[in-house]
Amino acid sequence: MAKRTAVKTKSADGVNPRQPCPCGSGKRYKACHGGAGGAADVIVSRPFEGLAAEAELIALREFVPAATVPLPIKDGAREVVLATVLPMAAAALVRGDGTAFVGLQVQTRSGDLSRDLARAVQWALTAETGDALPIVGVDDGTNPGRLQDLLDTEAGLSPELHTDFAWWMPPGTEPSGEVQLSLERANAAILPTERLDAPGVFAAYWVDAGDKAHLRWVRPEPEERLLAALARLAVRSEHDLGEGSRYAGSFRAHGLLVPVWDLDRELHSSEWAGPAEALGKRLQDALTSLDDEPLTEAERRARDGLRGRQITLR
Structure with a gap:
């Protein structure tokens, strides 16, 4: 009987299926992004690992009610401001004065919060004034970057805390409709x-x-x-x-x-x-x-x- 010969093959991305996945999840590629379900099936328990701002990002995600801080984007042609919560819990938006925001306290669509945020940041870098991204879509693997790929990993964050969500609107602008209702609900829920x-x-x-x-x-x-x-x-x-x-x-x-x-x-x-x-x-x-x-x-x-x-x- 002929011996079975182990043949090492590479994926279409050039990654050996048995090697650690490049996303940093700690899993083999074939059990992570190389699997049938891709990134959506992988739970990354420490999504901000490797970032100097990891602890601050966790605080802003979990319990800080109203805060903003510019993101230290590498080679970013546009400033993107990270926010705890945006109107109607949007994933990202560009305010009427052209300021781009990405929301941190949002519904996630994959098991890797870092990937979801990176996709929202990439959207914000090219979106036009007045545009909004209600939710990051299902990850189909076409945009595999993570926050660690976009940010200066050595940069810390010093968030600015706010007593309310008036900063949702450009200075001198009055909210109306759904934004006004969302603003009132958000302000009522703030803990000092x-x-x-x-x-x-x-x-x-x-x-x-x-x-x-x-x-x-x-x-x-x-x-x-x-x-x-x-x-x-x-x-x-x-x-x-x-x-x-x-x-x-x-x-x-x-x-x-x-x-x-x-x-x-x-x-x-x-x-x-x-x-x-x-x-x-x-x-x-x-x-x-x-x-x-x-x-x-x-x-x-x-x-x-x-x-x-x-x-x-x-």
Whole structure:
């Protein structure tokens, strides 16, 4: 009987089916973009990985109500502004004054939020004044770029937060019809939110939830390492922000962990910047110490307790 000979073939794109998919999902090409369903069937759990702005993008996607920030597009002939929410939850639009916006809190059409956003950005780069993209269409594989392909990966983001959605309209323009209704609904749903400004503090937001205030801080570290560092601080009672604060738990969002602290809402948001900076330094020291000092039994118990106070967002 003749021996079966393994033949390595390449796809029409020139990619070996057994090699990692170029999209960065971590799957083999044949199980990702080379499969029958293409990108639509692949869930990318960490869509912004590789971007310096990853933590800020997650915050803007998940819990910041009203914010805008110009995107650091490589070789972009037009400025595109990233927005948390656009009128009627549009994927993108070009305002009457020619300003191009892309919405982040939108319905996704594939398992890779980065791909969907990249396609909205590419639409915004060439759209005309007054155009709107209600939703990114089904990905048919003809435009496979991701946000990482379009942006300067080393650039961070410093979002501008707004108290309402008046910026949806060009200055001096009054909304009407469906836009007016959408504006009123959006304004009514806003929770007062402030971005903490302190050295070494990024993607940390004070949120007034009504009965109490919170600090939500998107952290870039791997989950297990971050939990271990928090546990090390917890056994010393150093994992909060001082008087008037309490560690409440954490949630996972797009591959990163977001610790949450309950705060005394009688204090102004700016009064938590200093405590957040101090906590950040303690946390960094604890992270560094993990390289030389394994967790003690008490710290392992504390880590298990912290792990039990987590939820996952998609």
